[in-house]
Amino acid sequence: MSQAADVILLGAPGAGKGTQAKLLSQELGILHISTGDILRAAVAAGTPLGRSAQAYMDRGDLVPDEVIVGLVGDRLQEADCADGVLFDGFPRTLPQAEALTRVLAEQGRAEPKVLAIEVGEEELVRRLSGRRTCRTCAGIFSLEALSGATACPKCGGELYQRADDAAESVAQRLRVYAAQTAPLLDYYAARGALRRVEGQGAVDEIARVALAALGAQGAD
Ligand code: AMP
Numbered sequence: 001m002s003q004a005a006d007v008i009l010l011g012a013p014g015a016g017k018g019t020q021a022k023l024l025s026q027e028l029g030i031l032h033i034s035t036g037d038i039l040r041a042a043v044a045a046g047t048p049l050g051r052s053a054q055a056y057m058d059r060g061d062l063v064p065d066e067v068i069v070g071l072v073g074d075r076l077q078e079a080d081c082a083d084g085v086l087f088d089g090f091p092r093t094l095p096q097a098e099a100l101t102r103v104l105a106e107q108g109r110a111e112p113k114v115l116a117i118e119v120g121e122e123e124l125v126r127r128l129s130g131r132r133t134c135r136t137c138a139g140i141f142s143l144e145a146l147s148g149a150t151a152c153p154k155c156g157g158e159l160y161q162r163a164d165d166a167a168e169s170v171a172q173r174l175r176v177y178a179a180q181t182a183p184l185l186d187y188y189a190a191r192g193a194l195r196r197v198e199g200q201g202a203v204d205e206i207a208r209v210a211l212a213a214l215g216a217q218g219a220d
Contacts, residue, residue, distance in 0.1 A: 005030070006109060007086045007214060008100075010184060011117035013173045014124035014131070015199045016206065018140055020117060021088035023207040028216055030084035033075060035068055035092075037138060040162075058163045060172030062092055062180060069099040076103060087112070093180045097187050113214050114188040117199035117206070121174065128170045132159040 007028065009017045018034065025032035039057060042050030049071070053063045062068075072090055075081065091097040104112065119127075130143040136157025145153075152159055164173060188194040195213040199206060 005084045006104065006112035007084070008091070008112050008114045008188070009086065009088050009117065010114060010181070010188070011199060012119065012121075012124050012177045012181075013170070014128040015117040015119045016127075016203070017088050017117060019203055020199075020207060020210060021086055023203070024115075024210060024214075025086040027207070027211055028084070028086065028214070030086050031080050032086050032088060033072070033081075033090070034088040035072065035090040036088075038071065038075075039063060040138075058169065060164050060169035060176060062176055065093055065095045065099070068092070069096055069103075072100070073103050076107065091184060094183055094187060097184050111191065111193055114193045114195065115210055115214060116185055116194060116196045117210075118196055119199040123200060124174060125170060128165050128173075129167060131161070131165050133162055133165075134159055 011017045039053045043054045056063045134152035134157040137155045139154045197210045
């Protein structure tokens with residue numbers, strides 16, 4: 001049985017949050033919520049949320065706080081969140097972090113544990129510009145790992161480059177991260193919730209170190 005504990009993954013775009021979120025949520029037995037995935041699905045489905053979010057996303061800007069806070073607040077009311085949630089890509093601004101602190105307290109949930117995945121800027125740019133995503137299973141692959149393959153190695157789906165992984169948007173996303181999201185490291189450090197892990201190296205090894213940092217049983 002897992003404990004009802006929430007985890008927040010922090011890290012710049014390209015730090016490996018999506019990849020680690022999938023592994024860690026499985027290991028911890030908690031639900032993975034990616035606000036980026038929710039928004040991309042809304043864009044693909046052409047919902048009002050998707051239509052209002054798309055231009056921000058394509059530019060590499062953040063969707064307004066009230067939209068995201070409302071979306072996550074509603075999602076947290078659903079039954080599958082009861083045993084804990086791993087937040088990937090949320091919160092991204094101080095107002096979002098403060099809103100999440102309030103919502104979790106209102107729902108009687110414990111303070112979340114926060115894991116920051118750290119990767120240098122040059123490596124982030126290299127990873128983001130060489131990243132391909134599967135339209136079917138949302139799997140993420142580097143051009144190196146694909147070594148010329150044009151279909152998803154997991155499900156055979158079509159691979160594409162996200163509009164916001166193009167060079168101009170990558171630069172903007174890194175600027176937005178430094179200005180708006182990096183201050184959350186101090187916010188959570190001050191609350192005694194922050195753990196840091198090095199995000200370069202083998203995916204499984206990073207996950208092992210991350211689980212140990214989160215104090216998960218069986219991590220070592
Ligand atoms: P991601 O897949 O997490 O990199 O998110 C892709 C894009 O979705 C971001 O560049 C933002 O435009 C938008 N987005 C995702 N999560 C948030 C959030 N918490 N706040 C604002 N915008 C977000």
